[in-house]
Amino acid sequence: MKTQTLPQTPSQEKILIHEDPDLFQGLMGRGKQLFGLVSDIAEAYSELNIGPFDNEAFQAAIHNPSAIRDKVMGTVGQALALAPFKAKNLRQEMTEDAEALLSDLYKAVTVLRQAGQSPGSIPLIFPLSSITINEEGSPEINGQNQEKLKEQYCRIYLESPEEKALYLKLKELEKAYNGVQEEFNKHRFIGQLGVHPTIDTLVLDSQNMATLKPEATKMLVQRYQANRY
Numbered sequence: 001m002k003t004q005t006l007p008q009t010p011s012q013e014k015i016l017i018h019e020d021p022d023l024f025q026g027l028m029g030r031g032k033q034l035f036g037l038v039s040d041i042a043e044a045y046s047e048l049n050i051g052p053f054d055n056e057a058f059q060a061a062i063h064n065p066s067a068i069r070d071k072v073m074g075t076v077g078q079a080l081a082l083a084p085f086k087a088k089n090l091r092q093e094m095t096e097d098a099e100a101l102l103s104d105l106y107k108a109v110t111v112l113r114q115a116g117q118s119p120g121s122i123p124l125i126f127p128l129s130s131i132t133i134n135e136e137g138s139p140e141i142n143g144q145n146q147e148k149l150k151e152q153y154c155r156i157y158l159e160s161p162e163e164k165a166l167y168l169k170l171k172e173l174e175k176a177y178n179g180v181q182e183e184f185n186k187h188r189f190i191g192q193l194g195v196h197p198t199i200d201t202l203v204l205d206s207q208n209m210a211t212l213k214p215e216a217t218k219m220l221v222q223r224y225q226a227n228r229y
Helices: 021-033 035-046 055-063 065-082 090-115 143-154 161-186 214-228
Strands: 015-019 155-158 202-204 210-212
Touching: 015 161, 021 035, 021 143, 035 055, 035 090, 055 065, 055 090, 065 090, 143 155, 155 161, 210 214
Parallel strands: none
Antiparallel strands: 015 155, 202 210
């Protein structure tokens, strides 16, 4: 877990207080597991003979399949227009062949979408837009998209002045608690039955404001001193 203290920055800026590297690595692993299925899409796309399978083609397959269909059917229309003879069933045959190839592509995309779902994970559905096709024609999650994954899923920010002010107070509480615990740890001072030694030293009023209980505090100090020697 990587947590950082609040830096001194203008109040209008958001403040990063946590970034989860384990979640990020998990996301990267999930994404890379999908690369083989992206290759299946590339294979189905190549059968359409409408151009190379580059990032534009991949994004269209995922987000705008109708554009691919229009392109394929446009190619069919051009081929029919150039045909030296007009066989009665030629249009039907070419159209059915194109539809079959498109169906293979759609199935490959559906398999990829389903594989990107992981119940109980964050996010539930891996963002396929994070995967791109590089100049070599291979799937990857490039640096820009890695940063987007971190920003969207792995980072926690404080934004409003109220959030930042409360965070500072909580950090003071954290520091005070850890200071007491460090002192206890030096002398292996622990509570009884798994209860923290300080649990009985504070009393809360009707507003949940805490006050040290004198008798309990005295007993705790005495037990701590006895444990030291």
